[in-house]
Amino acid sequence: MPLPLAAASLAPGLTLAMTGIVKTFPGVRALDAADLDIRAGEIHGLVGENGAGKSTIIKILGGVYARDAGDILANGEVLAGGAAADMHAIGIRIIHQELNLVDHFTVAESVFLGQERTDRFGGLAKRRMRREAEAFLRDVLECPLDGQTLIRDLGIAERKLVQIAAALIDGKARLVVFDEPTAPLAAAETGRLFNAIRNLKARGVSILYVSHYLGEIVDICDRVTVFRNGRHVAVLDAPNPTRTDEIITWMIGRQLDDLYPAAAVRTADGIEAEPSFAVERLGDGRSFADVSFSLAKGEIFGIAGLIGSGRDELVDGLYGLRPPATGRVTRAGRPIRLDPALAVQSGLVLVPRDRRRDGLVLDLAVTDNINLASLDEVSTAGFRRERRANARATRLADLLDIRPRSVGTRAGLLSGGNQQKVVLGRWLAAEAEIFLLDEPTIGVDIGARAEIYRLVRELADGGATVIVSSGDAAELIGLCDRIAVLVRGKLVEIVRCGEISVDGLIARTTDAAGQRVAS
Amino acid sequence: MSLAISAPSSRAWLAGLVSHAALIVLTLLLAYLALRAPNFLDAQNLTAILRQSAPLAILACGLSVVVIGGGDDVVSGGIDLSLPAAAVLGAGIISYQLSVAGSGLGTALLFGLPAVLAVGAANSLLVVGIGLTPLLATLATSVAVSGLTKLITSNRRINVSNRAIDWVRDGDIGGIPASMLLALLVFAGLAFLVHRTRWGAHLQAIGASRAVASLTGLPTRKSVALSYGLAAAAAAVAAIAILARGSGSSPGSEEPLLLEMVLATFLGGAFSRRRIVTVWGALLGAVLVTALSTGFALLQVNIFWVSGIKGGLILLVLVAAALDERLRR
Numbered sequence: 001m002p003l004p005l006a007a008a009s010l011a012p013g014l015t016l017a018m019t020g021i022v023k024t025f026p027g028v029r030a031l032d033a034a035d036l037d038i039r040a041g042e043i044h045g046l047v048g049e050n051g052a053g054k055s056t057i058i059k060i061l062g063g064v065y066a067r068d069a070g071d072i073l074a075n076g077e078v079l080a081g082g083a084a085a086d087m088h089a090i091g092i093r094i095i096h097q098e099l100n101l102v103d104h105f106t107v108a109e110s111v112f113l114g115q116e117r118t119d120r121f122g123g124l125a126k127r128r129m130r131r132e133a134e135a136f137l138r139d140v141l142e143c144p145l146d147g148q149t150l151i152r153d154l155g156i157a158e159r160k161l162v163q164i165a166a167a168l169i170d171g172k173a174r175l176v177v178f179d180e181p182t183a184p185l186a187a188a189e190t191g192r193l194f195n196a197i198r199n200l201k202a203r204g205v206s207i208l209y210v211s212h213y214l215g216e217i218v219d220i221c222d223r224v225t226v227f228r229n230g231r232h233v234a235v236l237d238a239p240n241p242t243r244t245d246e247i248i249t250w251m252i253g254r255q256l257d258d259l260y261p262a263a264a265v266r267t268a269d270g271i272e273a274e275p276s277f278a279v280e281r282l283g284d285g286r287s288f289a290d291v292s293f294s295l296a297k298g299e300i301f302g303i304a305g306l307i308g309s310g311r312d313e314l315v316d317g318l319y320g321l322r323p324p325a326t327g328r329v330t331r332a333g334r335p336i337r338l339d340p341a342l343a344v345q346s347g348l349v350l351v352p353r354d355r356r357r358d359g360l361v362l363d364l365a366v367t368d369n370i371n372l373a374s375l376d377e378v379s380t381a382g383f384r385r386e387r388r389a390n391a392r393a394t395r396l397a398d399l400l401d402i403r404p405r406s407v408g409t410r411a412g413l414l415s416g417g418n419q420q421k422v423v424l425g426r427w428l429a430a431e432a433e434i435f436l437l438d439e440p441t442i443g444v445d446i447g448a449r450a451e452i453y454r455l456v457r458e459l460a461d462g463g464a465t466v467i468v469s470s471g472d473a474a475e476l477i478g479l480c481d482r483i484a485v486l487v488r489g490k491l492v493e494i495v496r497c498g499e500i501s502v503d504g505l506i507a508r509t510t511d512a513a514g515q516r517v518a519s
Numbered sequence: 520m521s522l523a524i525s526a527p528s529s530r531a532w533l534a535g536l537v538s539h540a541a542l543i544v545l546t547l548l549l550a551y552l553a554l555r556a557p558n559f560l561d562a563q564n565l566t567a568i569l570r571q572s573a574p575l576a577i578l579a580c581g582l583s584v585v586v587i588g589g590g591d592d593v594v595s596g597g598i599d600l601s602l603p604a605a606a607v608l609g610a611g612i613i614s615y616q617l618s619v620a621g622s623g624l625g626t627a628l629l630f631g632l633p634a635v636l637a638v639g640a641a642n643s644l645l646v647v648g649i650g651l652t653p654l655l656a657t658l659a660t661s662v663a664v665s666g667l668t669k670l671i672t673s674n675r676r677i678n679v680s681n682r683a684i685d686w687v688r689d690g691d692i693g694g695i696p697a698s699m700l701l702a703l704l705v706f707a708g709l710a711f712l713v714h715r716t717r718w719g720a721h722l723q724a725i726g727a728s729r730a731v732a733s734l735t736g737l738p739t740r741k742s743v744a745l746s747y748g749l750a751a752a753a754a755a756v757a758a759i760a761i762l763a764r765g766s767g768s769s770p771g772s773e774e775p776l777l778l779e780m781v782l783a784t785f786l787g788g789a790f791s792r793r794r795i796v797t798v799w800g801a802l803l804g805a806v807l808v809t810a811l812s813t814g815f816a817l818l819q820v821n822i823f824w825v826s827g828i829k830g831g832l833i834l835l836v837l838v839a840a841a842l843d844e845r846l847r848r
Contacts, residue, residue, distance in 0.1 A: 104793040
């Protein structure tokens with residue numbers, strides 16, 4: 001079969017200079033005169049903490065957002081517009097973090113979705129599309145696949161490569177933006193993706209590589225731009241593994257404040273002697289495997305990990321939202337079954353990350369939300385005792401400092417921080433002993449944050465065991481006694497908070513040493 | 520160590536059984552009929568089955584287009600329950616025009632067919648324009664349209680005798696019954712549009728995942744609206760087939776068609792490699808469901824039992840589809 005040249009050819013790389021880019025949203029300046037400079041044919045890394053402005057600049061590159069101010073020069077020419085069509089026309093292609101593929105489509109159908117080739121009669125040129133898709137995957141991405149294979153029969157890395165092929169098959173891509181491309185991949189699979197990306201570079205395409213994994217960044221990138229608070233703060237030439245500390249310093253650039261209450265230092269013996277909650281070799285067969293730890297009463301235990309590290313899945317697994325494939329969980333030495341319905345009964349409770357969706361009945365009053373998990377205690381023979389319910393809710397609202405204090409207010413009208421306190425209040429009312437807090441301060445303002453931290457510490461001092469899963473390294477360091485570090489589904493280390501800096505924790509979660517990246 | 524997805528094999532085996540369950544039961548039933556029902560496999564009976572199945576086949580092909588574009592989720596996905604009622608409305612108007620008003624066939628079609636298309640337009644408006652759930656919206660139009668049919672026909676049977684209509688009932692070309700040819704024409708047109716054109720590829724993507732489709736920049740609303748229009752066009756052709764099969768129109772003939780149409784369409788998904796509803800699967804499903812009805816009639820099984828069995832089959836198909844979805848997650 002002759003190789004169709006058109007399919008495997010790519011356009012020369014784009015030089016893109018973005019200067020003084022500003023983008024504001026109500027109440028937030030997401031980009032504050034940021035610069036980003038990408039040379040033709042290089043792999044350019046972009047790093048920064050959550051909220052640094054990476055996503056915003058990707059959306060501007062994709063034409064999803066229009067910039068408020070700033071210039072974009074494409075190959076030296078001023079780009080007037082900024083709509084999706086303009087960006088597409090100059091050859092910018094975004095490889096989104098989400099896979100965006102239809103499970104029961106074939107590889108060829110997925111690659112050509114929205115840009116199908118047709119024959120003379122307006123029908124689909126199926127054979128030709130299959131041939132071109134296969135040639136592109138094989139020659140450009142080094143991924144020989146049968147064009148007839150269904151997406152659902154592919155591994156995650158192969159799906160990612162199909163997604164890339166779909167963005168590049170028209171041969172007009174000149175700058176490809178990869179947004180966290182390795183997030184859903186296991187360590188062994190990243191190598192294939194890197195081969196494909198290096199291949200694109202060898203063919204002269206410019207690449208912007210956005211990732212939290214610093215080990216990958218220094219491994220694959222020619223230059224790296226660091227964003228912080230909506231601005232570029234540094235551009236590093238020739239990054240290498242010895243420079244990750246430098247990158248982390250640029251990323252954080254702030255001191256820990258006294259947002260966090262002082263932790264009573266516990267001894268290792270105390271923890272081992274009386275484990276209140278232990279996890280042994282837990283795995284879900286997919287996102288995390290072989291996770292073991294043992295927690296004491298009164299301990300605050302952190303779980304750190306990037307998107308794709310299996311952190312969210314582990315929390316769901318601990319609460320029983322996702323069935324375990326291997327391992328077991330014990331409470332006070334006795335194995336327990338993981339099931340949300342039993343979890344409440346056995347005193348293990350979850351404060352979910354999306355509390356607006358999963359944690360609160362927004363249309364119900366604060367009282368009702370607080371008493372939801374302990375209706376038995378405010379009822380007599382199945383009838384609710386209004387006075388008792390209100391008294392109880394009011395007492396907890398006082399304790400938690402929920403504002404406004406009126407417990408008749410609809411939960412949906414409260415601020416994020418106060419909603420979080422209502423969810424906490426419900427579990428306090430249910431007298432839980434093990435608290436699973438998933439991203440407890442997302443969308444919570446700084447004042448309410450300090451109160452939540454104080455509350456969590458009080459819970460622990462009162463004998464509860466608290467597990468905090470968070471993407472915020474500073475929060476974990478400030479709040480926890482020990483922290484488990486997850487990288488690509490594996491618990492690689494449990495660190496003691498007094499012995500590690502924020503930089504050190506970030507270096508571990510971002511796999512800055514690059515040990516686990518297959519090359 | 521790789522953490523890549525690989526479901527335990529016992530689960531895959533179970534999923535395979537679940538997705539084939541309806542097909543297995545249907546095969547067993549047909550095998551039983553072939554053995555026990557007198558003359559079931561005679562050429563004459565097989566031709567009769569093809570002839571009988573035309574209205575159902577046309578409606579099922581039409582429904583498959585809506586399901587493909589709206590997704591095969593049984594509750595929130597695409598469905599058009601008003602298709603049989605719309606087809607019977609068309610048949611009612613045409614027979615009224617022919618037999619009561621005394622107009623010619625051309626005039627009768629000119630009144631009848633646009634009425635069916637108007638039902639499709641109403642569904643498009645309700646589902647795409649206003650955003651109602653297809654299941655409830657088309658159930659409501661179905662009831663309304665049935666009422667309209669009864670008004671027009673005064674809730675009476677209207678006999679029709681017309682040369683062309685009679686030919687559709689009895690005629691054939693090269694041994695293939697004329698009514699089946701009508702069904703094959705509708706099938707060919709819809710199958711080409713859905714499975715062989717860009718529009719069809721987009722419709723399939725839209726039905727599979729609205730999110731993927733809109734991120735790819737496909738015109739979701741327009742395509743879904745058009746799918747209801749195409750289904751209505753199929754119902755308009757079905758009106759002629761229904762008229763021919765019954766030599767006129769009878770009020771209430773949409774009721775058995777409704778159940779069989781849904782059964783045939785979703786059963787069709789079991790024939791496809793990807794376990795999705797397809798136009799050709801719907802056609803095949805319609806023929807098999809009609810074969811089932813004919814076989815039971817030959818065995819003189821009580822009609823209420825037949826309804827019960829068909830109801831059970833449709834539940835099996837829907838439960839299997841829902842389980843399939845869950846097992847694959």
